[in-house]
Structures are given as C-alpha cells and as structure tokens.
Amino acid sequence: MSDRVLQVERRRGVATLTLDSPANRNALSRAMRAELRSALTEAIADDSVRVVVLDHTGRVFCSGMDLAEAAGGAAEDQGVNEFPALLEMVWDSPKPVVGVVRGPARAGGVGLLAACDVVVAAEAATFAFTEVRIGIAPAVISAVVLPRMVPSVAHRLLLTGEVFEAPQALAGGLVDLVVPAEDVDACVAAQVEALGKGAPLALSETKRLLRAARTGPLAERFPDLLDLSARLFASEEGQEGIAAFREKRPARWVPA
Structure with missing residues (x-):
C-alpha cells in the first residue's frame, strides 16, 4: 500500500x-x-x-x-x-x-x-x-x-x-x-x-497584476502598465490571439 x-x-x-x-x-x-x-x-x-x-x-x-x-x-x-x-x-x-x-x-x-x-x-x-x-x-x-x-x-x-x-x-x-x-x-x-482559453503569458501577467499591491498615484503606475500592454500586444501570443480573433478560429494555445 x-x-x-x-x-x-x-x-x-x-x-x-x-x-x-x-x-x-x-x-x-x-x-x-x-x-x-x-x-x-x-x-x-x-x-x-x-x-x-x-x-x-x-x-x-x-x-x-x-x-x-x-x-x-x-x-x-x-x-x-x-x-x-x-x-x-x-x-x-x-x-x-x-x-x-x-x-x-x-x-x-x-x-x-x-x-x-x-x-x-x-x-x-x-x-x-x-x-x-x-x-x-x-x-x-x-x-x-x-x-x-x-x-x-x-x-x-x-x-x-x-x-x-x-x-x-x-x-x-x-x-x-x-x-x-x-x-x-x-x-x-x-x-x-x-x-x-487564455494565453499562458497573458494569464501569468494578469495574475501578477491582480496580486500586485495597489499603492501610489495612478500617474506613477501607468508607465509600467503601458509598457506591459505594448509588450503583450507585440508578443507572439498577442499576435496569434489577434489573428485567431480576426479569422474566427481558436487560438493555438486553446486545448483541442
């Protein structure tokens, strides 16, 4: 046993x-x-x-x-x-x-x-x-x-x-x-x-945002948030997600 x-x-x-x-x-x-x-x-x-x-x-x-x-x-x-x-x-x-x-x-x-x-x-x-x-x-x-x-x-x-x-x-x-x-x-x-259905990197970064302490003025937080958004849009996952949306098909990361 x-x-x-x-x-x-x-x-x-x-x-x-x-x-x-x-x-x-x-x-x-x-x-x-x-x-x-x-x-x-x-x-x-x-x-x-x-x-x-x-x-x-x-x-x-x-x-x-x-x-x-x-x-x-x-x-x-x-x-x-x-x-x-x-x-x-x-x-x-x-x-x-x-x-x-x-x-x-x-x-x-x-x-x-x-x-x-x-x-x-x-x-x-x-x-x-x-x-x-x-x-x-x-x-x-x-x-x-x-x-x-x-x-x-x-x-x-x-x-x-x-x-x-x-x-x-x-x-x-x-x-x-x-x-x-x-x-x-x-x-x-x-x-x-x-x-x-969420992309692995996108889920990871979203979890990090949710767990982060919300301190300081918004104006001080936006530069880092804008940088993250730009990086994800330009990433392989981001581009695949946009293409899948436009082509009306599941993204590659969605389990079959």
Missing part, C-alpha cells in the same frame, strides 16, 4: 493535485506539505500544464496543520517555517490554481483555499478560522485571507473562530462559486475550460 498522501494526475493541460490523507482529515502534515510543494513545483515547470486544480478525497478538504506533529512546540515541528512557502507557491503560481472544497475546511486549510485564484465550493462545505480557540493566531494565513475577504466579515470570523457555511464564505469573498455537491465537478470543468 502506498504511503503517499497526495494524488497527482496530468490530463489535457490540467494538473490535478488531490489531498489524499482522510485518516487525519487531510491535515497539513510534513508529508503533505512536502508532496504538495514537490507537485506544485513540477506543475509550474511543466509547459504542458495550463491550469492546476487542488482537490481532495474524503469528507474533509483540509483540517489545517497536523496538531499531533505540532505538539512539541518548536516552529519547525509546527510547519510554520514551511507553510508560508507553500502558500506563496499557490499565490504566485504563473498558472491559475482552482481550489475545490466539498466539505469542512479549517485553519490552514482555509488559508490554502484563499491562496487559490478560483474556489469552487459544494453547498455542504463549511469553514472556520479555529486558531484562536486553541490559543494561537491565524498569522500566516492572514497574508492570503485578508486580501480576499470583505474586511468586516474577516474581522468577525477570525476573532470568533465560529463555523460558517458556504453562502457566508461566498458573500465574504472567500469562495467564488457555490453549487450543489453533484454539480461540483461540472463547475470545476467549466472554470478550467474558461481558463484554458
């Missing part, structure tokens, strides 16, 4: 990474963190991969850090030193990452979803920032949760640690789409198809 806790499948430009450790509620154990980082590294480096999907087996998406491993108290045992790098890989991935949550997500598991570009949730999914209830703070995940969520909603939920359901997560900005359980796979497939 395999000791692996992550399933990896590549098919038609999609790398699906499936958390597969239901015995510990898909907790972010040392093994899970290591396998996720390795699989993400490979998917990002693989030119044939256009979209990454983060899914799970079992009832629970992810229960957060493995508290059995964290009991020693040392930062390295808690995964504090490794987890930021994992969140950063998802957040900064040049390829879109789609999170799929079909059941409970807690603490660091919510952070993993928040780092994704698009999150599809089943109606039965539930969420909670449980850190304060075990004497810690949601410090690391706040870096990806706070930019995503409505500030007042995040304020209350991070302080109370209470469980909230998918409609609240949608209204608060944590998830993007909520559908019945039987429609999750079709919804994910539709999002993957939509993302696959």
Whole structure:
C-alpha cells in the first residue's frame, strides 16, 4: 500500500493535485506539505500544464496543520517555517490554481483555499478560522485571507473562530462559486475550460497584476502598465490571439 498522501494526475493541460490523507482529515502534515510543494513545483515547470486544480478525497478538504506533529512546540515541528512557502507557491503560481472544497475546511486549510485564484465550493462545505480557540493566531494565513475577504466579515470570523457555511464564505469573498455537491465537478470543468482559453503569458501577467499591491498615484503606475500592454500586444501570443480573433478560429494555445 502506498504511503503517499497526495494524488497527482496530468490530463489535457490540467494538473490535478488531490489531498489524499482522510485518516487525519487531510491535515497539513510534513508529508503533505512536502508532496504538495514537490507537485506544485513540477506543475509550474511543466509547459504542458495550463491550469492546476487542488482537490481532495474524503469528507474533509483540509483540517489545517497536523496538531499531533505540532505538539512539541518548536516552529519547525509546527510547519510554520514551511507553510508560508507553500502558500506563496499557490499565490504566485504563473498558472491559475482552482481550489475545490466539498466539505469542512479549517485553519490552514482555509488559508490554502484563499491562496487559490478560483474556489469552487459544494453547498455542504463549511469553514472556520479555529486558531484562536486553541490559543494561537491565524498569522500566516492572514497574508492570503485578508486580501480576499470583505474586511468586516474577516474581522468577525477570525476573532470568533465560529463555523460558517458556504453562502457566508461566498458573500465574504472567500469562495467564488457555490453549487450543489453533484454539480461540483461540472463547475470545476467549466472554470478550467474558461481558463484554458487564455494565453499562458497573458494569464501569468494578469495574475501578477491582480496580486500586485495597489499603492501610489495612478500617474506613477501607468508607465509600467503601458509598457506591459505594448509588450503583450507585440508578443507572439498577442499576435496569434489577434489573428485567431480576426479569422474566427481558436487560438493555438486553446486545448483541442
């Protein structure tokens, strides 16, 4: 029997990474963190991969850090030193990452979803920032949760640690789409198809724009934005996209 806790499948430009450790509620154990980082590294480096999907087996998406491993108290045992790098890989991935949550997500598991570009949730999914209830703070995940969520909603939920359901997560900005359980796979497939119609470089640069801090006067930002726009128009992708539009055909990067 395999000791692996992550399933990896590549098919038609999609790398699906499936958390597969239901015995510990898909907790972010040392093994899970290591396998996720390795699989993400490979998917990002693989030119044939256009979209990454983060899914799970079992009832629970992810229960957060493995508290059995964290009991020693040392930062390295808690995964504090490794987890930021994992969140950063998802957040900064040049390829879109789609999170799929079909059941409970807690603490660091919510952070993993928040780092994704698009999150599809089943109606039965539930969420909670449980850190304060075990004497810690949601410090690391706040870096990806706070930019995503409505500030007042995040304020209350991070302080109370209470469980909230998918409609609240949608209204608060944590998830993007909520559908019945039987429609999750079709919804994910539709999002993957939509993302696959975008050009790889254009998607990467658009993600970078979306993740960039919006500081300073507009007049100071426009020169760099104009330069990016000009470079993309003149790029091979840009010219192919224009030609495909004019010729009413799919661009070369659209999966067949």
